[in-house]
Amino acid sequence: MVAVLPLLLYPALGLGMLQMTLLFQEQTRTVVILGADDLPAPPLVDGDRFHAAYFEFPGDVDKLHVVTDATSTEDATDIDLGQDESDSEVVNVADQLRDQVHDLVRLQREADESREAGDAVELEVLEGRITALKGEVSEAMSIAAIEVLILVPEGLKQHIAEINEQLAESGQDLSDIDPPRLQIVRNSANEKSLMAYRRVREAVENWEDRLLQDRLASAHLPESFPDPVNPDQIDIARDQQIAANVWSKLFPAMLIVMAVTGAFYPAVDLGAGEKERGTMETLLISPATRTEIVIGKFLTVLLFSMGTALLNLASMGFTGKYMLSIAGAGQMSKLGDVALPPFTSMLWVVLLAIPLAALFSSLSLGLAMFARSSKEGQYYLTPLLMVTMGITVFCLSPGVEITPFYSVMPIMGPALLLKAMLLAGAEASSLYWYSIPVLLTSIGYCALGLWWAIEQFQREDILFRESEQFDLNLWIKHLLRDKEATPSFTEAGICFGMIMLLQLVAMRFMGGATAGLMEDQMPVRMMQLLMVQQLAIIATPALMMGVMLTTSFRQTFRMYWPSLKFLGVAAVLAPVLHPLTVELSQFLGQHFFPQLPESAQRAIAPMLDSNQPWWLVLLAFSIAPGICEELAFRGFILSGFSQRGRTGLAIVMSSVLFGAMHMFPQQVFNAALLGLVLGLLAVRSNSLLPGILFHIMYNGIEVMRNRIDPGFWTTAPMDWLVTVEAVGESTQVRYDWPLLAICGFIATGLITWLLRQSAKIREDRVKGKMSPSRLPGASPA
Amino acid sequence: MIEVNDLSKSFEDLKRGSVTALERVSFDVQPGEIFGLLGPNGAGKTTCLRIMSTVLKPTSGRAVIAGYDVVDHPEEVRANIGFMSGNTGIYDRMTAWEMVEYYGRLYGIDEPTLQSRLDDIFAVLQMEEIRDLLGSKMSTGMKQKVSIARTIVHDPPVLIFDEPTSGLDVLVARAVLQAIEYLKGQGKCIIFSTHIMREVEKLCDRVAVIHKGRILDSGTVEELEARHNQPDMEELFFELIHRHDHELVAGGVGIAEGV
Incomplete structure (x- = not known):
């Protein structure tokens, strides 16, 4: 057990980490620059961001939201008026802070002076005032959500321009000078070398500063010369x-x-x-x-x-x-x-x-x-x-x-x-x-x-577990020998574990297979991969385990003809539930879940791309998952979980796992909800077909929703049901309240009917003990 | 008081697949009677008694104890039985008195009754000197006494003893048997399992011989001896077991070897 544990633990942790990175998104912080008009030439700010050239990682640019009081940038940022209003509010707050910050700097200087003079009484008074002032400033900043405040002194631009001018007039051209360089050899993989290097660097840097000072003095230049801006840091x-x-x-x-x-x-x-x-x-x-x-x-x-x-x-x-x-x-x-x-x-x-x-x-x-x-x-x-x-x-x-x-x-x-x-x-x-x-x-x-x-x-x-030696060999033999009609609880769990593990392994291949592709080939390859993934990773493990570990393939995968009414219910439920779940996850996506990272959006992109042939998109996003996922989750896993007779619990557990397989938080939630309906369909009809029909139809609607010409929706008979919204370059169909109300009504009715169905079937089963042929909708095993 | 009908129990086992530990066992025990379950190790005695104490659930069949079904009313059954076996140890970190008192409280006995009852039990079982001794510091005999005290603290009408003398020296075993005899005198309904013939001959009013999960024969010792024409109980026991094993082999019933 101790030896097996690490083998299972780290893949599980890896999957967990992966989900975490999908969940995590760093919040954007606000930086306010006052007197931005006085910033000297190479532009520091670009719109409402710092200039991208100053960051090592391009993505870091978006982590800071810059608000300035600059007059010239106003026409550039007034696309979003609401944003602009709150920005000017922030600038106002910052403006009021300016004097307080100046007071703070002055007080600190006075405190330093009285500390040097040894005036303890005066020092205490000053420190009390500093703490109070710091409190005021930090409170004001946290209320206005300002994380960093930059105060640009008046006339900085002009000042720097003057110095540059003076230099250009007086100096000779020395820009070609490239003296031989000092070389420092270190080994960054060696802890000892690294520590020594840090000290060496400190010494060398300070020494270089002295060198620079000497040079500046001999050239009659001010000490502040190498740092034209040299900001003062004020910690509040x-x-x-x-x-x-x-x-x-x-x-x-x-x-x-x-x-x-x-x-x-x-x-x-x-x-x-x-x-x-x-x-x-x-x-x-x-x-x-x-x-x-x-x-x-x-x-x-x-x-x-x-x-x-x-x-x-x-x-x-x-x-x-x-x-x-x-x-x-x-x-x-x-x-x-x-x-x-x-x-x-x-x-x-x-x-x-x-x-x-x-x-x-x-x-x-x-x-x-x-x-x-x-x-x-x-x-x-x-x-x-x-x-x-x-x-x-x-x-x-x-x-x-x-x-x-x-x-x-x-x-x-x-x-x-x-x-x-x-x-x-x-x-x-x-x-x-x-x-x-x-x-x-x-x-x-x-x-x-x-x-x-x-x-x-x-x-x-x-x-009453006896302390017997856990023997993998023995256990596998036991699984193969003592087969039952449907898989056991453990086998269902293992099936899910295998699906997740294969997914983890497959991620690498997915990345590799799409790496060297041209932009226009990408979507097609992505969809092919999705289909392969569905078949190889989701359907195959379930089918294999079904063949090897159970005696009744048919019963495990519910390969029975359902009665027509269940197919009917599935066919109505899919279009009715689609608007409800889409709006729910839209709502939660805006108010609750973190945004999807870029890589995930790229995988979903072909679904929204209207240039791809519709049959390919349908095959990849609707038919393949409809069949494969149903085989695994409503087939093997649900049968395994319900072997002990607790069908309700089995449906809940299988839908939670079905959700977990989808990785992205929004989809996890959505899939888990739909899993409940799918599980209910499968159990009540004792057939996989209604679920497959529901799954294919649901995904199909999702795919087709954004491919239908928006004009179709906005004309007379349909226009009160949906709204078409612009999202970036493409459009998105959003459902309106009347439609949602109708759908909610129908869905509630149908699901209640499905739930009621249970009692009837159970009664029939009890009677059916005497005459099994009378069982409705279920053929004898 | 105890009615057992067609009780069966099977387990899943990694090595052997499904194992039947108990197969259609039936018997009944009256108040004031000691019923002996006689069988070799692994015969199914413990399984049978565990089902009666509601610790295990039967695969099929019924057991009714003091009027309550073990599956439908397990709490009432437990309140009406005293159960003692080699597996019901005592807590190391409790003294004899604390242990018995604690169980008395679990049975919901009110405090004055409990204290007088504890005094009685400790006097009858001669446990006064180990009253404040920690479980970890007791000898096997002392522990057995505490177990008996725990078993009878709530004065149950039904008592179940699963091999109460196994692993005890002669002196302690004798004391335990005397305690059981004393309880019989109080009109208790007692079921008692063992693999020692002498205890059966000495103590039991009726006996059932159990082997490989089945009851081979049951009755008073005299009845059994007369029926099989074998005056020696030990010989009779071996005869029954051998005959059953032969029948199994001849019948080709595929039960795996010795449990």
Whole structure:
């Protein structure tokens, strides 16, 4: 097991990372430049961005939004009036800040002078005023969402132009001089060489500065000559804010790691440890129900987890503060006076520790129940810790902040909320809204985890697992020998794992296959690859496993003729659900999900490209996925999950996995929702065909929606149903409310009918025990 | 008090596929009676008793204990039985008194009743000197006494003992058997599994011989001896088992070898 673990762990982590990068998008920050008209010649600003030439990575340009008070650029930016208005608002705020910043600089200079003069009383007064002023400035900046403010002094342009002129008049032409260069050899892969190099560089740079100064002096030029602009940096951070920054990184990380470890060891002791010490059966024969036992254990573990996390934080906080206070003038003193966060922030730490600890407690308990012995239980800590650490590191990276989307993710929500709370200190009022989704979803995840732990505790094969050697060979033999009509739960899970793993492998080939292609060949190749991917990665594993591991291929893949009414329902549901889901995901895409990265948009692009032949697009985006994905998800996986008789749970799980396969957040959500309908269709009709029909039709509509001439929609009989919007160069069809209302009505009716269908079929099945031939819609296996 | 009808149980096993541990077992036990399940290791005794204690669920068949079905009303069944087996250990980190008291509270006995009951049990089982001893520091005999005390703390009408004397020295085993006899005198309905003939002859009112998940024969010791014309219980036991094994081989029933 220990050896197998890494083989499975890292591909899973890799997939997780991939999803994370799709989810993550750095927010654009605002920079305000006042007096931009006075900036000298090579342009620093280009529209509302810095000039691209000054960035190492071209993508970085869009990470900064530049607002200037320049008069000349106004006609360039007035495309978007709303944007312009808020920009001028920002400029006004910045304008008011100008005087305060100047005061701040003056006060700091006075403070420096009185420090040199040794006037302690005066110094204290000045420092008090500086802190107050810094507070005002930083508050104003954070309210107006200004991240950096640049103040250009009046007449800078002219000043520089004058100097340039003077130089041109007095100097001879020396531009050809290229003296022999100093050479520094280092090895950047060698830690020791790297460290030495850093020191050497520092010395050489300072030495070069001296050299330059001497040269300037001999040429009768001012010392500021090599730095024509030489900006003054004004830091408005107060000591408390610096401390908050330190704590906001340390506390969430420590809280999470300690909550995991604090939950895990007691859980292993209460789960696997009880089996090991032979007291499990003593407990099982007590009058308490199994659910009560698990909840009791859960509360114990939760207490330990919370206790560990909070005690660690408290101890770390006080020790850290003490260490810094005795460190004095050492390197650490640069961190400033690291005061502990205010009381309200500490309350949030305690409050958010509860959902985190609860989630970890229930997960660890589930794992601990599964383990045969404490030793085995402890192996499971590694993957849990790895995944958690990965998420933690992601949350702590600068630039990641809480968004509606992150707030509903497990672990991330509480961690990011805590980070934001600690950073904001007392000014956290806008964050209180986030606490609602964070706490609600955390309770949900915790309930799921607990439910899983209870499930584990109720299974005889897990409670009384004997310590037998896990033998892969034996297990495969067992799978091939003891086949059943439909796949088992585990086999369905493995099938999904294989599909995901193959997808990960295929990504490389996808990249390679499209790398050297011309722009116009791209879409066709992309679609061919999509079809191959559907066949090879999704359909083939499911079909292979179906042939090898089950006795009834027909039953596993629901290869039966459905009754016509189910086909009818599928055919109506697809066009009716399409507008609803499209609008829902549009809405969520704008308000909730992060934007898609460029690479993903490129893969979807051929679908919107009206130059491709329609049959090819239909084949790639509608028919191939319709058949392949249904075979895998409603065929093998759904059959496997429902083998234990819990059809509802099986439908939910298969649709969650169906969503997870789609990678992009918007699609994940959409696919998971549709998966529910597809699963319901498959189970109720006991046939794969209605699902395939639904899938093909749904995807087909999606493809055709944007290929139909927009004029068709805007003419008389149709114009109240849809609106055609311009998106960049192409147009997009959006559905209007009347249409959505009609669709919602029909869809609700049909889905209710499908749900009702169940009771009838079950009754018939009970009767059918006596006369199986009377089973409607289902042929005997 | 105990009614078992056509009880069957099968497991999934990695090596052997589906394994039938219990096959259509039926018997009943009356109050004031000790019923013995006699069989070699792996015969299905523990599985049968675990089903009766609701820890395992039967694949098919029914077991009704003190009027409650083990599948439909597991909580009521557990409240009405005392169960003790080699697998029901005691907690290392609790003293004898704490352990028994804790289980008494789990059964919802009110505090004054519980305390007087604990005093009685500790006196009868002569456990006064280990009252405040931690489980981890007890000898096997002491642990067994605590287990018995735990089993009877709620005064259940039905008692189930799964090989209560295995691994005990003669002195302790004798004390355990005496305790069981004492409980019979109190009118309890007792089921008792063992692979030791002498215990059966000494203690049991009726016996069932179980092997490979099936009951081969059952009745009082005298009835069995008369029926098979074999005055020695041990010989009778071996005879029954050998005959069954031969029948299996002759019948070609493909049950894998020894469990």
